[in-house]
Amino acid sequence: MQTRYYKVIRDLTSDYSKNFMLVLAIAIGVFGVGSILGSYSVIKREMTDNYQGTMPASATIEIEGQFKKETVDKVKQISGVAEAERHATLLARMKVGEKWYPLLLFIIDDFKEKKTNKAFYISGEQEPATGTMLVERTAFAMMQAKEGDELIVKTSNGTQQKIKLVGTVHDPGLAPAWQEQAGYGYIKLSTLQLLGETQGFDQLRILVSENQYSTEHITEIAQTVANQLKQSGYEVHEIQVPPPGKHPHQGQMSTIMTIFIIFSFLILILGSILVATSMATLMVKQIRQIGVMKTIGATSSQITGLYLVMITLLCFIALVIAIPLSKLAAAGFYNQIAVLLNLEIRNSSIPVWVVLLQVGTGIIIPLIAASFPVVRGSRISVRVALDNHGAHQQSFQRNSWGIKFSQVGFLSETFRLSIRNVFRLRSRLVMTLGLLAAGGAMFMTALNVSDAWDENLKKIYVQRLYDLEVRLHESIQADSLLGKIKTIKGVSGAEGWNYATTSFSKSNAFEVTQTYPDKSHGSFTMQALPVPTNLLKPTIIEGEWLNNNITNDVVLNQSSRGSLKVGDMVSLNIDGQATPWNVIGFSEDVGSPAIAYVSLEVFSTIRNMQGQAKMLRISYTDRSRENATIKNREIEALLEVENISISATFPVWLLRNAIAAHMKVLVNSLLAMAILMAFVGTLGLMSTMSMNILERTREIGVMRAIGATPSKIKNLIVWEGFFIGAMSIFLSVALSLILSTYLGRLIGNLSFRTPLTLTVSLLAIGIWVLIILLGSYIATLYPARRANKITTREALAYE
């Protein structure tokens, strides 16, 4: 090996603490990028594979009545249709403890020859006998049961029945049951009849044979099928074409991943700033040696090469540490996300491009960051290099504002000197401030956004002034019932509403929606309410709220507005009938799918069912979850006495929990990012401070020689750290406001189609101030101790 490379190796091994900082800085960036992109790539691939593996139906056609077996065979003959299958979905209720939860029942025609939306077998029976059911693996927790237990189930028309849970399946097309706060069961038609329902298979699921990912093509084929069904005498109710090939939670997933990726690259940039700062200081220490090497014959390019080899070695060490760790973290991440998305990770290999990207960023970015100080250092003339004595006053101007500021009368001499020291190396100060400000801004942004989420969740209670929604099996004359409900102690209000699934009428004959098979994701509902209502207070962002009970006015929420404007006329289908509406306003609802709000009176007139209600909304004086649970039970008891058949009940707290669960992963990961940021920021402050002091060892010796006590010197250094920290806090708060606004807008729009309101978390600012103050204290402690430990003679001789 050439002699000069001995120098590289010895330099690397002689100053462990500083080189460790460099390696750590690079490693953190590489780790962040690797763990996030690694988990992202695995999840993206597995989500598609899992979902595609279920053979999700391209379209579902719903009819009144039921499909005959021959019809299914006939549909299979239609060109463009690859597969067709009868199906039915029913929303029933299950009793867990003393509470009723929604139970989504999938009625399967042929368990053995399932063609679409297949669920993967896990354990127990493959085909449930009459009176038993298979359960989606995530639903057992909601049911508080296990395989072999019995579950009390009630449908709208039937009585309570005990159904045995005989098998477990995994259905990647469904969100985890705890997220939806519902149960999922798979039964035969005979079991449905046992439960007291008379309905048959009213859905036809088809798979198209080509262009599987084109919504237009699928809709076209589905309409051909619907036309044929119509000709055969079926009354087609609705065609459902969910976004092809897309998991119902794909949007939510993209949101999370977008944020992850933004943050991981920010971390890498922060890491690079750290590397650049550290390299710059390293070079300062090496400048005299560069001068010596040049004197004995080294050329600039030899010197540049020498230091670049050194950095490449550091990068290599960082990569060796960071890549395996990032794989571990990625595994932790994708397993967590897999749980949230109800996925089974079948192939956990992280694609090669992620590792290549890590290697690329982990070497190229630090090399670029380091190349500036290295090239500058190696170009410096021999004389300047030999004259170099570390930090000196060349960049310090007599009338700079740093000096003026430090001359403020009441400051002590030590503090004045601290302030001036802060401004000695401007470029390093700028880098340190940049690092701390960015770290702080991201820390606070993470907490701000997570707070904004909580605020948004609270809006659920502000907008929804009811505490219980009861969906009835059929429309009823509700007046006397509402009167009875209102007499229950603790009930503050009750209203009878109505609802129907709807869609925008197009020129074509059938109603086409984007609803997923779970009937919740992608659905569009018309809600008819008494005007004025006391139980809903939507946030109107444009136009006005419903105020006339006899006009055909409609208010659309953010998920249904599309590109419409106030004053537009829209045509909405109700039961296949197109009805004209005048758009008077737009609302922003937290946690609602697409909804069109209309007057109950107008709705009833259109459907010719005056005075009837299909949905009850009830509010309580005490809105706590505990009270609501008790009151909900009383109301259900009353309805049972009145012999009113319920199809589902939705307590508002349940909805809040469901939404909170949906975004749990986001909030948690933001917090994880915040902690990482705080770590990187403190690390940056520590390395800068220790380098600042290291450079001034000789100067400290001089101060000691002229009588400065160790405690004076310690104060001087600590104040310097505090001062840099304090400056960074102002910058980071300002930066965090901008970042929070943009990130809140991005997350809100991607997940709810409404921006999150900017929330400033005072706790976040408080924690960050504490971290910075504590961090600067700790960061200066070691260099201060070191400065005081070496003898005055050593300090004076220090080069």
Place this chain on the structure above:
Amino acid sequence: MNHTQTKNLIELNNVSKSFTLASGIFQALKNVNLQIPKGQLVAITGKSGSGKSTLLNIIAGIDKPTKGTVSINGIQVEKLSESALATWRGKNVGVVFQFFQLLPTLTILENVMLPMDFCNSYPKRERRERALALLEQVSIKEQADKLPSTLSGGQQQRAAIARALANDPPVIIADEPTGNLDSQTATSIFELFSALTRSGKTVIIVTHEKDFSSYFEDVIAIADGEIVKQTVPA
């Protein structure tokens, strides 16, 4: 290269050097003319700020003159580029510093081998042998595998001289090489320099030490950037 042009190894013609400082332009050297023949031990003396270090730096190719020409061993030094100058200096001028300036993370032996590595001057296999021979010449061969910080000042300066000799340069330049050493060690260092001139090297030393004037064949006194006296001691 034309060696017949002059019998002097080093020739400075009308060399001036000025620095721009905050207080204005400082004239460090003013029209200096100087000839030094081969194989001499020459002293440059003068007060602090007189320009003696600047003169030394210009002879060593560490600094370039603002005006005038510098010819060493027949080469017009001021015309070389930075990188050509570095290689030229490595092969033609050995520099010894007051504070030794050995690279702290390399052993003594490696410090001596480093110039050969940078200038690619001797075959790789011979470098170690050569470095050891040089260390023997300066009597610290047994310290070869130690780091500079473990050596005494005198030993470090010997190592620095060995390093200066690594590429067998015709000129050795030393800036107050004994300024940091006790008088006994200083004497032995001057003995070493004297021995080098006997083997044909030209040694130029900036020094304050009057006690060693007997060693010098020529003393150049400098004040305010001008050569005030060039004497050959008796």
